[in-house]
Amino acid sequence: MSMSKILMTGILWLFLGLMSGCNKSEVMFETGEGPGTVRIDTSCETVETTGSIEIQTVEEKLEDLIYVYVCGHVRAPGVYLLSEGSRLYQAVDMAGGILPEGDMTRINLAAPLEDGQKIYIPSQEEAETMLEMEKTPDTSEDTAYGISDGRVNINQASKEALMTLPGIGEAKADAILAYRQTVGAFKNTEDLMQVPGIKEGVFSKIKDRISID
Structure with a gap:
């Protein structure tokens, strides 16, 4: 079943639940199991005004939802719908x-989520490799900052090294470091565009000056 059909099915059931008065304080819809599963978790809120009950419309509810993509070492990778303000856990x-075999030490489970965010859960082996890379001393000043062969390693570079790239100022450098802390290592250089504030225009300027290993 396509993602649009899954979402429309969830919306239909949500609408029917709202029309029926929603006897329960919370309604959970699951449209399938396994990869690609989309779940809608929302509450039926009612407001009593002068003896009448007004129910929030489906459109208003959907405005409060965000899409996130969870992948890596989880039981059911896929795109999920959560309420705005939800946390990574x-x-x-x-x-x-x-x-x-998954590792939780490389991610911040309390981090707030953003619409369109990708969450990668590394394996314990991957986490150990990343930790060793961080601990490994290097006699080269440039490499110690994450610069090797004239390219910036976006998985290892310090804030200062990232800021040597054109179009990457302090705010974007901080965003890259936050992404590494929350999501994990970049799997390819194109993943850099997953970082808030870094779009295709900025990426095109630096793609030949960055590396991931």
Whole structure:
């Protein structure tokens, strides 16, 4: 079933629930199991005014939802719908939780989510490799800052090294560091465009000056 059909099915059930008065304080819809699962978790709120009850419309509810993509070492990778203001641990829970070989030490489970965010859960082996890379001393001043062969390693570079790239100021450098802390290592250089504030225009200026290893 396509994503649009899944979403429309969820909306239909949500609408029917609202029309019926929503006897329960919370309604959970699941449109399938496994990768690609989309779940809608929302509450039926009512407001009593002069003896009548007004129910929020489906459109108003949908405006409060965000899409996030959970992948890596979780039980059910896929795109999920959550309420705006949700935290990373809630997205991981919706994806079935972290697999036994997954590692939680590289992610901040309390981090707030953004619409369109990608969340990658690394394996314990990947996490150990990343930790060793951070601990490995280097006699080269440039490499110690994450610069090697004239290119900036976006998985290792310090804030100062990132700011040597054209179009990357302090705010964008901080955003890259926050992405590495929350999501994990970049799998390819194009993933840099997942960082808030870095779009295709900026990426095109620096793509030949960055690396991931």
